[in-house]
Amino acid sequence: MEPSNALRKxxxxxxxxxxxxxxxxxxxxxxxxxHQYNCLSKELIALKxxxxxxxxxxMQYGFSSSPSRWVWNATPWPWEIEY
Structure with missing residues (x-):
């Protein structure tokens, strides 16, 4: 899925x-x-x-882990992606 489509979803x-x-x-x-809330909550976790x-x-401050190297500056920021 394209980053912009994933963010939109x-x-x-x-x-x-x-x-x-x-x-x-x-x-x-x-x-x-x-039930609908719980299903959507699980879907959001999977999408993230x-x-x-x-x-x-x-997200920062421990809400999102980083792979073996620091990647915060390696990808476009969510607001830099064109929708």
Whole structure:
């Protein structure tokens, strides 16, 4: 998957997770929404892992590991990728 497509997909999933979180704050007993939230959360984790494997780390301060060498300055920053 192209870096720009991967970032776009992550943004879409993150948006859906924010919306579901807001919904669940008001409707905590909706098991269907909880299931959907958990599924999207797992999808986001997988998308981030795939992106970081192919394109480099997304987050700093220990949230993303670095391969055997430091790669933060070797790949385009997320905001440098054209959509």
């Amino acid at each position: 992550m943004q879409e999933v993150q948006f859906a997770l924010v919306e579901l979180q807001l919904y669940l704050d008001v409707n905590p007993g909706d098991q269907r929404a909880v 892992a795939e992106y970081e494997t192919k394109c480099g780390p997304l």
